[in-house]
Structure formats: C-alpha cells, structure tokens
Amino acid sequence: MTTQITERGTGGGAGDDRVLRDLHARLVDSAQTAGLLDVTYRVVDTPVGRLLVAAGERGVLRVAFDVQGHEAALEELAARVSPRVLEGGRRLDPVLRELDEYFAGARRAFDVAVDLRLVAxxxxxxxxxxxxxxxxxxxxxxxxxxxxxxxxxxxxxxxxxxxxxxxxxxxxxxxxxxxxxxxxxxxxxxxxxxxxxxxxxxxxx
Amino acid sequence: MTEPFEDVVRVHGGTVLRVCRAVLGARDAEDAWSETFLAALRAWPDLPVGTNVEAWLVTVARRKAIDEVRRRARHAVPVDDPGATGTPLVAPDAGPGSRDLDLWHAVGALPGKQRRVVVLHHLGGLPYAEVAALVGGTDAAARRAGADGVAALRRTYDGWRTEEGTA
CATH class of the missing domain: 1.10.10.10 (Winged helix-like DNA-binding domain superfamily/Winged helix DNA-binding domain)
Known part of the structure; x- marks a missing residue:
C-alpha cells in the first residue's frame, strides 16, 4: 500500500500523491473514531449532474447541484455547522446507495436521516x-x-x-x-x- | 477558522509530509503527519482568523516529529533534546496564543517568499534544496531569501524587545 520512498528529500510527484491519498483516508478514519468528523462529504455523478452530498453525525445536511456551486455549499457548512469538514469516509455509504437506487428507478422513498439545521x-x-x-x-x-x-x-x-x-x-x-x-x-x-x-x-x- | 479543513489538508499536506521526513524517516514521517493533522483538526475551529496556517502547521508537524524522536530515544539512552536540529527560531511550544506571539506576527509580516523560506527552513527544518523545490527558484535564491528574512526578523523583533525593555 505504501510506495517506496527510500530517499529523503526526493522531489515528490506521483509517489507522494499516493502517499498523501492514503494518509488522507487514514485521517478521515481517525477523525471519525475521535469524534472530530463534524461534516463529511462526497461528490457523485448522477443523471442530474455532479451532486455534492454532505452529512453530519445526525444525518444528511446538504445536497448541492453543480450549478449551485459546491465550494459555496462547503463554505456554508463550515461557517454554519463546523469547519471540521473532510471529504470521504463510510458515513455517506447509506445515502449514496439510496441515491443510486433512486436514480436507477429502484427506490421511491429515502430512509436515511436528514438534519435540517441549515433551515429554520x-x-x-x-x-x-x-x-x-x-x-x-x-x-x-x-x-x-x-x-x-x-x-x-x-x-x-x-x-x-x-x-x-x-x-x-x-x-x-x-x-x-x-x-x-x-x-x-x-x-x-x-x-x-x-x-x-x-x-x-x-x-x- | 471558518474555512473547510479539507482545503487545509489539500494545500499543506505535501509540505507537512516533507517537514516530517526532514526529522524522521519515511515510515515514521507518515505517523507524524497523521498526528499533526488530527491535532490540527481538533484545534481548527478555535484557531484565530488570520493565523498563518502554513507556519502553524509546520510548527505542529515539527513538534510531533520531535516527540516521535524523543519517544524512540527514551527506549535507548535518555538525553535532553535528541530531536533538536539547527537553531529553532521559536521555542518548541510556541504557537498562536503563546508568549512568542510577537515573533509570529513578525514572521507573518515578512514578504511572501522570505516568509515561506524562513518557515520551511528554520521552523520546519527542511534543507534549502527542498525549500527551493517548494517555493521555486534555485537553492542559492532560497538561501538568500532565508538570510534576508532572518535579518528582517532580527531588526523588527529586536526593535520590539528594546521598546518593551525601555517602557
């Protein structure tokens, strides 16, 4: 899993990219374990374009279309929920699976918890x-x-x-x-x- | 800070990895990287807006890496400070909110390239060749920017200390 970095001070490049990807995944896992993963998100391809899906510990906080601006959605989450925002992690698996089923015509209603704290x-x-x-x-x-x-x-x-x-x-x-x-x-x-x-x-x- | 932490990992992940490698080997560097970013994630919401994030992370990384050196050294022969390399500009526990805040401001006030070179070389412990790879330009140019930066710091910092002493 780890690439061979035998030399200190090599310029980096593709090897480092992979190391950093692994380290990022490890960080998301340990943040989840430590209770520090306040907001996690992923961007998925769907028939209505790329969707950003973000969830907190209590449920799905945000679904944003590409045209709404994913950066803006993340900034709002960071400002209004918590800046402890990281991409990835297992928390989103259930909602992404349900979205897949919905877009495939195999699901009519969503069962995942939704957290409506962004709207009052x-x-x-x-x-x-x-x-x-x-x-x-x-x-x-x-x-x-x-x-x-x-x-x-x-x-x-x-x-x-x-x-x-x-x-x-x-x-x-x-x-x-x-x-x-x-x-x-x-x-x-x-x-x-x-x-x-x-x-x-x-x-x- | 109110910026999504994901951006911090993306922008500074590579630099932090280099700093950890400068103190430790490749494998232990990855553990130090993980500890650095987990600690930074914990502290992130309370970090004052306007903090120089790269300098802050580099300091945390260096401290985590030195902790790791100490941990391993403790299993061998106990020594006072086996991890220290070079002359640190800032005490190991310095950071935003500590008593060395003046120096942080002074570092933050340096022109862009000087600031990065000073942070990466003196705080991060990176050799000039690696600093040059990160900031661009030749080793010699990085060395010069570092010397200019430290000279500028001496001027401002000493100035402030003299003012304090005479007040």
Whole structure:
C-alpha cells in the first residue's frame, strides 16, 4: 500500500500523491473514531449532474447541484455547522446507495436521516412536509402551502423550495406551478424535468 | 477558522509530509503527519482568523516529529533534546496564543517568499534544496531569501524587545 520512498528529500510527484491519498483516508478514519468528523462529504455523478452530498453525525445536511456551486455549499457548512469538514469516509455509504437506487428507478422513498439545521422557521416546515407529495406525482405551491399550515403562503413555499438544503432527498422537484408547468428549480429546469420524468417512468414501468 | 479543513489538508499536506521526513524517516514521517493533522483538526475551529496556517502547521508537524524522536530515544539512552536540529527560531511550544506571539506576527509580516523560506527552513527544518523545490527558484535564491528574512526578523523583533525593555 505504501510506495517506496527510500530517499529523503526526493522531489515528490506521483509517489507522494499516493502517499498523501492514503494518509488522507487514514485521517478521515481517525477523525471519525475521535469524534472530530463534524461534516463529511462526497461528490457523485448522477443523471442530474455532479451532486455534492454532505452529512453530519445526525444525518444528511446538504445536497448541492453543480450549478449551485459546491465550494459555496462547503463554505456554508463550515461557517454554519463546523469547519471540521473532510471529504470521504463510510458515513455517506447509506445515502449514496439510496441515491443510486433512486436514480436507477429502484427506490421511491429515502430512509436515511436528514438534519435540517441549515433551515429554520416556516421554510423548515415546508421542506419537512415535502415527502407528503408522493413519488411520481406533483403538487402545486398552493397545495404544499396548505400542507405546511399556511394556505396563502404559496410564494413563501417557492422560496423554501429554492433554498431546500437537501433537494432530491426532500422532493421539492415535485412542487410545480398551478398551471402545470414545472416552474423553477435550484438544480436548473432541465434537472427538474429529468427527475419528474424518471419518476413517471418509475410509476408506469 | 471558518474555512473547510479539507482545503487545509489539500494545500499543506505535501509540505507537512516533507517537514516530517526532514526529522524522521519515511515510515515514521507518515505517523507524524497523521498526528499533526488530527491535532490540527481538533484545534481548527478555535484557531484565530488570520493565523498563518502554513507556519502553524509546520510548527505542529515539527513538534510531533520531535516527540516521535524523543519517544524512540527514551527506549535507548535518555538525553535532553535528541530531536533538536539547527537553531529553532521559536521555542518548541510556541504557537498562536503563546508568549512568542510577537515573533509570529513578525514572521507573518515578512514578504511572501522570505516568509515561506524562513518557515520551511528554520521552523520546519527542511534543507534549502527542498525549500527551493517548494517555493521555486534555485537553492542559492532560497538561501538568500532565508538570510534576508532572518535579518528582517532580527531588526523588527529586536526593535520590539528594546521598546518593551525601555517602557
């Protein structure tokens, strides 16, 4: 596993890259054991582009689309949750497996714990209510406002959806305009269309 | 600090590895690297904003590496300070928050290249050839930047100490 570094003071290069990768993995493991892995993340390829998935000890904190800026998402996590942020580790295995199954059309709901500490107040009520919109169906902003207890707050529901810290897992993509058009989406209109189409096929197929 | 620690590992991981290797062999250097970054991860949220991260890490790394030398030396013949190499500019326990804070500020105020050379050579214990590989340029240029940096430190630091003494 360790490359041969027989000489002190060699210029580094590919050998060192591998050593540093191994050392990084070891650091993530020992941080987890020492209770210092406050936030861990990975970036995965999906049909809606590269997704950043980040989790704390209590659950998934963030799912971010490429267009939202992964760097910005990590900086927000560091500032608002903890700067002890490292990439990798086993903690994300369950959620990444469920996302794989979802994108393969083999999963309709997510079982992993979600930590909504990045969102507060009414917005939090809205995103927490999103799983009531079933897989393969859609609801209007007004309908979701009703479920969240404020039928007249359709506009605020739109904002809450746009700021959903864990899109895909909490399905804001199922909230559409009353006229039936998909409406805006944090991951871009194309991503919203892809997810809705995926679920339509999942229901009929 | 509020910056994600992942960036710190990516940016400074290679330098810390070189510092550990300068004090220890390759295999023990990896253990010292691990201890350095675990300790740094623990301290990271409380590290004051504006700290010179590279200098801080290099100091932690050197201390961890010297601890390792001491640990091994203890099993052989006990000696006072088997790990010390060269003349440290900062006491082994110096760091942000210690009484040598003035020197940290002075090091931080050096021009970019001088600062890195002083940190890597004098704090990190890296030979000039390796310092040059990290900062760019020739060995001779690194040596010159190091000498200029130390001369500048003497001027500012001595100035401050004289002021304190006469106050």
């Amino acid at each position: 107040g009414f917005r939090r009520q809205v995103v927490a209510a999103l799983p009531t919109v079933a897989y393969g169906t859609t609801a209007s902003y007004t309908e979701v406002a009703g479920v969240a207890g404020s039928p007249r707050a359709a506009r605020a529901v739109g904002t809450a959806c746009a700021r959903n810290p864990v899109p895909v897992l909490l399905p804001c993509h199922r909230v559409v305009c009353a006229g039936g058009s998909p409406g805006r989406y944090a991951g871009g209109a194309a991503a919203k269309g892809t997810l809705l189409e995926l679920e339509r096929r999942g229901v009929t197929g």
